[in-house]
Amino acid sequence: MKPIGIFDSGIGGVTVLKEILKILPNENYIYYSDSKNNPYGDKTDNELLQICDKIVKYLINRKCKIIVIACNTASAKAVSYLRKKYNHIEFIAIEPAYKMVYDYAYNESTLVLATKGTIESEKFNMLYNKYNNHKTELLPCVGLADIIEEDNKEKIKKYLSKLLNIYKGNVKNVVLRMYTLPIN
Numbered sequence: 001m002k003p004i005g006i007f008d009s010g011i012g013g014v015t016v017l018k019e020i021l022k023i024l025p026n027e028n029y030i031y032y033s034d035s036k037n038n039p040y041g042d043k044t045d046n047e048l049l050q051i052c053d054k055i056v057k058y059l060i061n062r063k064c065k066i067i068v069i070a071c072n073t074a075s076a077k078a079v080s081y082l083r084k085k086y087n088h089i090e091f092i093a094i095e096p097a098y099k100m101v102y103d104y105a106y107n108e109s110t111l112v113l114a115t116k117g118t119i120e121s122e123k124f125n126m127l128y129n130k131y132n133n134h135k136t137e138l139l140p141c142v143g144l145a146d147i148i149e150e151d152n153k154e155k156i157k158k159y160l161s162k163l164l165n166i167y168k169g170n171v172k173n174v175v176l177r178m179y180t181l182p183i184n
Contacts, residue, residue, distance in 0.1 A: 005064030007032035007055045009040040010149045013070030016094065020068065030062055039145030040073040041115020048117070052078040056086060069093045072114060076121035095127070101173050102131035108172035109135045111164075116140040137171075139163070 004027050006017050011033055020029075037043070037051050052074050059067050067089060069075045069082075075093035083091050101110045110133065118124050119138045128138070141163065147155050 001028050002063050002065040003028040003030045004066045004068065005030045005032065005059035005062070006068040006070050007034060007052075007059065007074070008070040009074065010035050010038040010145060012145075012148070016068065016070035030059060030064060032059065035149055038149055039115050039117075040071055040077075041117030041140075041145065042142070043073075043117065045077060048074065048077055049081055052082060053085070056082055060086065060089065064089070066090045066092065072124075073117040073121070076118055076123040079123075097175055098124070098127055098136075099131050101136070101175060102133065105173050106133050107135070108133075109170060110137070110173040110175065111167055111171045112136060112138045112175045113141050113144070114138070114176075115145060116142060137167075 004020070004024070006013060006020070006029060008014075008016070013033070014031070017029065017031055020027075032055055034040075034051065034055060040048055040051070043051065052069075056067060067082075069079055069091060072094060075095070079091055079093040098112060101108070112119070112128075114124070119140050128136075144156075144159060144163075147159050
């Protein structure tokens with residue numbers, strides 16, 4: 001049975017894999033965690049496309065029938081390129097969860113924490129502009145992905161406390177690594 005390939009810039013995509021396993025428990029999977037190049041949000045567009053292209057070639061060489069991009073930045077910046085270049089394979093990309101704010105808490109103040117690359121991406125900005133409640137602040141979190149990969153809870157807490165201190169009591173919603181998986 002041909003496997004489903006899943007990749008992320010680190011270990012966060014394991015949460016995506018867990019959700020897919022609930023839906024498709026009898027499939028085979030290859031999970032590619034690219035901690036070497038983490039975080040993708042600090043890469044130039046060209047660097048990111050080269051990195052994603054290399055991973056996709058690896059997964060295709062292992063006969064993956066579908067490739068899931070479990071990374072917000074790669075989904076936002078590379079999926080169109082990959083779909084065009086590898087039009088014989090299905091790509092599923094995660095979507096930034098900002099729309100959930102629109103659906104469930106439109107009138108509330110919101111803070112979106114993401115990599116610089118995700119916040120600057122055309123895909124995210126189209127979504128943001130479509131569902132903007134004019135009560136949202138976008139905050140690029142340079143270095144947060146690295147700290148999360150270290151799995152040092154004290155370091156994460158210290159980073160977030162410093163970063164978010166000015167937002168205490170002023171923000172109702174925070175969007176971080178929430179995602180939706182569009183399966184069409």
